[in-house]
Amino acid sequence: MGAPEPDTAGGAGLSRRTALKLGVVGFVGAAVGVGSTAAFARLVRTTRPRYRFFTDDEAALLVDICDQIIPGDEAPGATDTGAIDYIDRQLGGPYARHRRAYRRGLESFRRTCLEAHGGPFRGLPAARKLEALRSIESGEAPQALWDEPSARDFFNMVLAHTMQSFYGSPRHGGNRGYASYRMLGLDYPQVVGQNRYPKA
Amino acid sequence: MEPGHVNAVVVGAGAGGGIVAKELSEAGLSVVLLERGDWVSFETHGQDELINQRTTPLGNAYGPDDRSPRVVEAAPGKWAVVMPNEGAYGNNAACVGSGTVSYGAMAWRFMENDFRMRSTYGAPEGSTLEDWPISYADLEPYYEKAEWEIGVSGDMSENPFSPPRRRPYPMPAFEYNREGLILRAAATRLGLHPFPIPMLRNSVPRAGRNACVHNRYCCGFACPNDAKNGTQNTAVPRAIATGNCELRTRCIASEVVVDERGRARGVRYFDGSDRARYQTADLVVLSGGAIETARLLLNSKSRLFPNGAGNRYDWVGRNLQGHAYSGAVGLFAEETFDDVGPGATIAVSDFNHGNPGICGGGALCNEFIRPPYGFTGMRPPGAPRWGKEHKDFQRRNFKRSVVVMGPVQEMPVYTARAEVDPGVRDHWGIPVARLSGGRHPSDLETGRFLASKAEQWLREAGAVSVWHNLPGRGLSGGQHQAGTCRMGNDPKTSVTNRLGQLHDVDNLFVADAGLHVTNGGFNPALTIMALGFWVGHHIAEAWKGGGLR
Numbered sequence: 054m055g056a057p058e059p060d061t062a063g064g065a066g067l068s069r070r071t072a073l074k075l076g077v078v079g080f081v082g083a084a085v086g087v088g089s090t091a092a093f094a095r096l097v098r099t100t101r102p103r104y105r106f107f108t109d110d111e112a113a114l115l116v117d118i119c120d121q122i123i124p125g126d127e128a129p130g131a132t133d134t135g136a137i138d139y140i141d142r143q144l145g146g147p148y149a150r151h152r153r154a155y156r157r158g159l160e161s162f163r164r165t166c167l168e169a170h171g172g173p174f175r176g177l178p179a180a181r182k183l184e185a186l187r188s189i190e191s192g193e194a195p196q197a198l199w200d201e202p203s204a205r206d207f208f209n210m211v212l213a214h215t216m217q218s219f220y221g222s223p224r225h226g227g228n229r230g231y232a233s234y235r236m237l238g239l240d241y242p243q244v245v246g247q248n249r250y251p252k253a
Numbered sequence: 254m255e256p257g258h259v260n261a262v263v264v265g266a267g268a269g270g271g272i273v274a275k276e277l278s279e280a281g282l283s284v285v286l287l288e289r290g291d292w293v294s295f296e297t298h299g300q301d302e303l304i305n306q307r308t309t310p311l312g313n314a315y316g317p318d319d320r321s322p323r324v325v326e327a328a329p330g331k332w333a334v335v336m337p338n339e340g341a342y343g344n345n346a347a348c349v350g351s352g353t354v355s356y357g358a359m360a361w362r363f364m365e366n367d368f369r370m371r372s373t374y375g376a377p378e379g380s381t382l383e384d385w386p387i388s389y390a391d392l393e394p395y396y397e398k399a400e401w402e403i404g405v406s407g408d409m410s411e412n413p414f415s416p417p418r419r420r421p422y423p424m425p426a427f428e429y430n431r432e433g434l435i436l437r438a439a440a441t442r443l444g445l446h447p448f449p450i451p452m453l454r455n456s457v458p459r460a461g462r463n464a465c466v467h468n469r470y471c472c473g474f475a476c477p478n479d480a481k482n483g484t485q486n487t488a489v490p491r492a493i494a495t496g497n498c499e500l501r502t503r504c505i506a507s508e509v510v511v512d513e514r515g516r517a518r519g520v521r522y523f524d525g526s527d528r529a530r531y532q533t534a535d536l537v538v539l540s541g542g543a544i545e546t547a548r549l550l551l552n553s554k555s556r557l558f559p560n561g562a563g564n565r566y567d568w569v570g571r572n573l574q575g576h577a578y579s580g581a582v583g584l585f586a587e588e589t590f591d592d593v594g595p596g597a598t599i600a601v602s603d604f605n606h607g608n609p610g611i612c613g614g615g616a617l618c619n620e621f622i623r624p625p626y627g628f629t630g631m632r633p634p635g636a637p638r639w640g641k642e643h644k645d646f647q648r649r650n651f652k653r654s655v656v657v658m659g660p661v662q663e664m665p666v667y668t669a670r671a672e673v674d675p676g677v678r679d680h681w682g683i684p685v686a687r688l689s690g691g692r693h694p695s696d697l698e699t700g701r702f703l704a705s706k707a708e709q710w711l712r713e714a715g716a717v718s719v720w721h722n723l724p725g726r727g728l729s730g731g732q733h734q735a736g737t738c739r740m741g742n743d744p745k746t747s748v749t750n751r752l753g754q755l756h757d758v759d760n761l762f763v764a765d766a767g768l769h770v771t772n773g774g775f776n777p778a779l780t781i782m783a784l785g786f787w788v789g790h791h792i793a794e795a796w797k798g799g800g801l802r
Contacts, residue, residue: 183640217626220628234625236647
C-alpha cells in the first residue's frame with residue numbers, strides 16, 4: 054500500500070537553516086519571557102519550509118538533475134516550469150511510495166558525484182555533469198553507493214517524473230504557463246467554439 | 254434491514270452487465286445491479302494527461318483506487334503487490350459503464366474464423382486454443398442489437414473481409430483525418446483494403462445526444478460532449494427507466510452464495526459505507542470483467558465447490574488473454590497532425606487471417622492522438638531518452654509522427670491465469686486476484702509479422718524514419734482482458750455452456766469477456782456487448798418459460 058516513509062532527515066523537511074532560525078527566535082522569545090509552547094508553535098508555522106518533502110539541499114540537487122533532463126533553451130525547461138514542485142507535491146500524495154527512493158537516491162547521487170566525478174554536481178563542468186548522469190542512467194556508477202534504489206531505477210524514476218511534470222497537465226504543479234504545449238504548438242485549453250470545434 | 258429478494262442480481266455495470274441488466278429488467282424481472290465504482294463524468298479529471306484511464310502515473314480517472322490491490326508474479330516464484338495504476342495490475346475500470354466510459358470506442362465484430370480458431374489453424378503446442386461453442390452466425394443478431402441500441406458509426410462497404418451483416422450501421426462512418434488520408438492512399442497503392450474504423454461514437458446527433466466534436470483526447474477519457482456511447486448513457490439508464498432495476502453503486506461483491514443443492518442464492522457484498530450486505534435472488538449474473546469475475550467465483554467456496562463456484566475442473570481464471578499490440582511508428586517530413594480527434598480513423602483487415610505460416614493475425618489501425626507525455630517514450634532504438642536532443646526530437650516530431658498498431662489475436666495458455674492470493678486482502682478483507690503466466694511464443698511471431706506490415710504501410714505513405722513496437726512475453730490482460738471463464742460444450746474443459754450458464758450451477762451466469770474462448774484480432778468491446786445481449790436474451794426466454802426459478 055506504499056506506507057508513508059517516516060521523515061528521517063531533519064524531520065518534516067526542516068532544513069538546517071530553518072532549524073537554526075527557529076533556535077534564534079526561540080532564544081529571543083525566552084529572553085522576553087514569552088517562550089510558551091503556543092507562541093513557539095505559531096513561529097513554526099510562519100517559517101514553514103519551502104518544500105513539503107525535500108530539504109533545501111535535496112531540492113537544489115534535484116532541480117539541477119531535472120534541468121539536465123529537460124534543459125531550457127528557446128523554450129523553458131523543467132526548472133523554469135516547476136518540475137521540483139510537481140515532484141514534491143506528488144510525494145505528498147500518489148507518490149508517497151517513492152519517498153524512500155528519493156531520499157536515499159539523492160544521497161547516493163550526491164556521494165557518486167563527490168567520490169567518482171570530482172565534486173558536487175552543481176560545480177561540475179557541463180561535460181562532467183552529463184558523464185555523471187550517464188553513469189547513473191546506465192548503472193555503471195559505483196555499486197557500493199547504490200544499494201536501494203539502484204542507480205538505474207533512481208534515474209528512470211526521476212526521468213519519468215520530470216517528463217510528467219513538463220509534458221503533463223499544469224494542474225499538478227509542473228508545465229507552468231502551459232510551456233510544453235506552447236513549445237509543441239498545441240492549443241490549450243481547448244475551448245469549444247473558440248480555438249477549436251466551431252460547429253459544436 | 255436487508256433489502257428484499259429480487260429475481261436477478263447482476264454484478265458489474267460495464268459492457269456486459271449493463272446490457273444484461275437492461276435485457277432482464279425490460280423482460281419484467283426485478284434486478285439489482287451492483288457496481289463497485291460510482292457515476293463519473295468528464296469534469297472530474299478533464300483532459301489530464303497524467304490521470305486518465307490510459308496513462309495513469311497519478312491514478313486511474315475512472316477507478317479503481319488503491320483500496321483494490323492485486324498480486325502479480327514479478328519473477329518466477331516472486332510475488333509483488335501492485336496498485337491499479339501500475340501496468341502489471343492489468344486494470345480496466347471501476348465505474349458505472351466501466352471501460353465503456355473511457356474507451357477508444359472501436360466497434361468491431363469478430364470475424365467468422367475468430368469463432369473457430371482451432372478448426373482453422375490447429376492448436377499450437379502449449380496452447381489451449383479451441384473453437385467457440387457458438388458461431389458468428391449465432392451472435393450476428395446480437396452484434397446488430399449492440400450496434401443499434403448502443404450506437405455505432407461505420408461503413409463496411411470497402412472492407413471485403415467484413416463478416417456478413419443483415420443491417421447497415423445506424424450512423425454514417427466518420428471521415429478520415431489527415432493521417433487517415435495519407436494512409437488510405439498508401440494502402441491502396443499496396444493493394445490493401447482500407448476502410449473507416451467503426452466507432453461507438455455519434456457521427457451525427459442520435460438518441461437525444463450530441464454528435465462527436467473531434468476532441469483531441471478521447472481514448473482514456475470520458476467524453477465532454479456525451480457523444481461517446483457506453484452502457485452508462487444507454488443500457489444502464491434504460492434499465493433504470495423500466496422501474497425494475499435498482500443500481501447500487503460503490504458496492505463490492507465478495508461472494509456468490511451457493512447452497513447445498515448447488516444453486517446460487519444471492520450475493521454478499523459491502524456497500525458504500527463498508528457494511529456487509531446480502532442480496533438474495535433467483536439468479537445471479539457476473540459481469541465484473543475477466544479478472545474480477547474469476548476472482549469472485551474463486552472466492553465463492555461452498556461444500557459442493559470447495560475450490561470456488563464453477564471450478565470443479567480448475568478452469569476458472571485460466572487462459573487469461575488480452576492483445577499483444579504490435580506495430581510501427583513513422584516520422585514524416587511534413588506535418589501529419591491536424592488535431593482532429595480522437596485520431597484513429599483508418600483500418601485494414603487484410604492481416605486478420607490467411608497470413609502464410611502465421612496463426613491468426615490482427616487488424617491494423619492508425620493510433621489515437623498521442624498526448625505530449627505519451628510521446629516522450631516514443632523514440633527509435635538508441636535515441637536519447639533525455640537532454641537537449643530528446644527535447645528537440647519532441648519539438649520537431651510531435652506533429653510529424655504517425656503510429657500504426659494492431660491487436661494480435663493471442664493463443665490461449667492454460668498457465669496464464671488469475672487466481673486468488675492466499676495472503677493479500679483488499680480494503681474490505683476480500684482475498685485479491687493474483688496474476689501469473691505469460692504469452693505464447695506464437696503471439697510474438699504474429700506480432701513481428703503485423704509490425705512488419707505496419708512498417709511497410711508507413712514507408713509507402715512516405716515516412717522518412719520508421720521503427721517497430723513489438724510485444725513481450727509478459728502476461729497479457731489489461732483493458733482487453735478475456736478468457737478466464739471460457740464457454741464450451743465440455744464441462745471438463747470450460748466454465749460455462751454456450752449461453753454463459755455455469756455447467757455446475759444452473760442459475761449462475763457470466764456475461765463479460767471472461768466467456769471469450771479466443772479474443773479476436775480486434776478490440777473486444779462490441780463482442781462483450783453482443784454477448785450481454787445474447788446471455789440476457791436467453792435468460793429472459795428461460796424465465797418467461799418458467800425456468801430458473
